[in-house]
Amino acid sequence: MRDHNDPTPHHEAIQDLLIEEMRRDLARPKWWRTIWGRISIVSGVLILSSTAVAALVLLESRPVSDTLVVHCLESPSRAPDGSLPGAAVSIAAPDGVVPIEDAEAICAQMWSSGAFGEEDVLNPTPLPGEAPEEFTLCVTEDGEAAVAPGRIECSVLHLHPYQPNVPTGR
Structure with a gap:
């Protein structure tokens, strides 16, 4: 109710x-x-x-373990196929080992010689070019040096930051 x-x-x-x-x-x-x-x-x-x-x-920072090859990158980005744009350089040294400290100098020399920026890749006498003021040294998965133009984070290129070989006190 x-x-x-x-x-x-x-x-x-x-x-x-x-x-x-x-x-x-x-x-x-x-x-x-x-x-x-x-x-x-x-x-x-x-x-x-x-x-x-x-x-x-x-x-993870890595040291360069393969000093026979230096990758000089043409740009601070990967190519559409995932490869590193630029050229790989191998220079003969008396002991067969290129000091990694020379990697940036090698790439600056390539930039100055006109290896990058030339429209005709088959031109035997490219015009001299202008090298970037700064470079970033990174390390590939294979332990090779990769030198990119400018100051960038190596992770942008899916590479490791460079870690100098620091001798241990043994």
Whole structure:
């Protein structure tokens, strides 16, 4: 029977439904305790950890281990096919090892000689060019020096930053 002073029809039935819904909400497990919640947490952890490992591997400084080849890059970006744009140089040295300190000088010499910027790659006498003021020395996955024009982060080229060989105190 309806109380004439209560403005809501079916007041007690609605109140019972609300109490039942609140009990269901309180009994429902938290989202992180459900199977989908746990899958989401594990997926997120895996994605974050794999991204962190990839970043650490890419940003890890490396010494140059192969001093026979120096890559002189024409631009501070990769070619559309993923290769390094420019030229690889190998210079004979008395002991067969090119000092890595000379890598930037070698590339500056290539820039000055007109090796980069020439429209006709078959021109036997290219016009002299202008070398960039600064270079960045990076290291390829194979341990070879890669010298890019300008000051850039090696990770932009998917290369490692250069770490000079520091002799240990043994």
